Every structure is written in structure tokens, then in C-alpha cells.
Amino acid sequence: MNCNEFRECVCEIVDKRLTEERTNELLQHADVCPHCRYEFQSMQAAKNIVQTKVKRQNVPADVYYSIINATLKSDNTSWFKKLFGININPAIAVVLLAIICVGIYSVFIPQNNGMSDEANIISQSLKNYQAVIGGSIKPQLVSTEDEVHLFLEKDVSFEVNVPKMKGCSSCAGVLNSFKGVKLAHVVYQLGDKSIIYIYQADLDEAMSGNIIGLPDEAKDELKKTDWYVRELDGNKTIVMWRYKNTLCSAVSEMKKDEMIALLTDKE
């Protein structure tokens, strides 16, 4: 055990996410190393302050997994080894991670206080995609891209985006609203199996976070680059971009490169 190893796990000790055995092993180091002991104690104190003063917010599973994935991909050392001090077959590790996550994860997001999972555009997009696949969202119009565009734009104040897509065998439109905020939805069937779903809302409304909103990470990336792309758990990819005064949020089971190519391909 060295100080680096201890430092990488200190949050996990404070959050009590490790086994008793692993926790003891790490704390033994803190017993003999004043520097790490100080780090541990100050983090514990900080957590106590946060716990007593700040309201916690549940994070949707998809967001949690995307954070985990981003964290894991950025590092070559096995995250599992780091946390649990053992090497393990990756397939088993995934199952364990899933078990660990269930029920525990309430992550502290100060900037998103007040925004519920329900209002989060990422969760809404993923849930709607699932509902399209499962048939519980029924298209109000199935036609050409141009007809779908005409149908959708009549009812909303933002510019609807119905790009022509290569290999599209059918295009459908749905209008609805969430707590008074109007939304437009476009669904493409590509070939036999692939479906791309695009959620659309007024950009200012989405950025304001009043009724619908985005995690800060997504907002920041959209402001900087006009794009936000993540491959999420369950083989789903979400691609968000800004189109005029509209926020588009597309979900499919394609890889991100394939999806971006389709969405940006101008015919």
C-alpha cells in the first residue's frame, strides 16, 4: 500500500463503498501515514458538512453509468483493482458494479438542485426512445420528412428539425407537452431494425432548467461546442445538438460515429 493508492480510494472509504476488509487495509495505512490520515479526516469532515447542510438528489441510472464510464475510460489502471484491491474477471466486475449501484447512488449535484429526473432531457429522451421501441408512444403522423416537418412546426414556436436521413424507410412525428412546455418528436425507421428518435424543445427553455433541463456537464458542452455526445449503458447513444433556437436530442442503439454521420449528412 502506498500513498497514491490510498489517495485514489479515500472518497470510497468516506462513502463506505468498500468491503470491510479493503477498508481496514486502507485505514491501516492511514494509521501509520500522517499525511494520508489528515487527508482522510478532512474529507470525512467535509462529507459531514455536506450531509447536514445540503439536500441530496437522485441521479438517473443512465447518467450515473455515463459518469462511471467516462471516469473508467480516462484511466488505464483497473478501477476495480483500485477500489477493491483485487483483480477480477471483467464480466463479474460488471455484475458487481451493477449490484453496488442499486439503491446506493444518490449523488450530490449542487447545481442541479430542484431538477428532477423527470425533468431531465437526457432521461426524457431515453425513456421516450424506449417507449417508441415498446410501442407505447404512437406516431401521430407517418409520412415523408417534409410532411412530418409541416405537421410538427404548426404547433411549436421553435424551428423543428426533420433532416432527411439516408436509408430511412419511414418517418413519424409526435407532438406533446411536458408541464406546458411544447415538445416535438421525430422517429426514423432505418432499414429493418434501427430506429433513431429525436426529441426537440426550445433551446432557451432547455437551458433555463425551469421546467425541463440538462445536467451542467451537458449544458457546458452544448454552450461551448453546440454538441453533446455520450454512449450510455444498454448500447444506447445520445447525441444532442443545437439547431437554430432548438435543442435536438437523438437516441439510438448505433455507435456514436455512425449516428453523428447520419445526423450530419446533408443530402
Ligand SMILES: [Zn+2]
Ligand atoms: Zn500515505
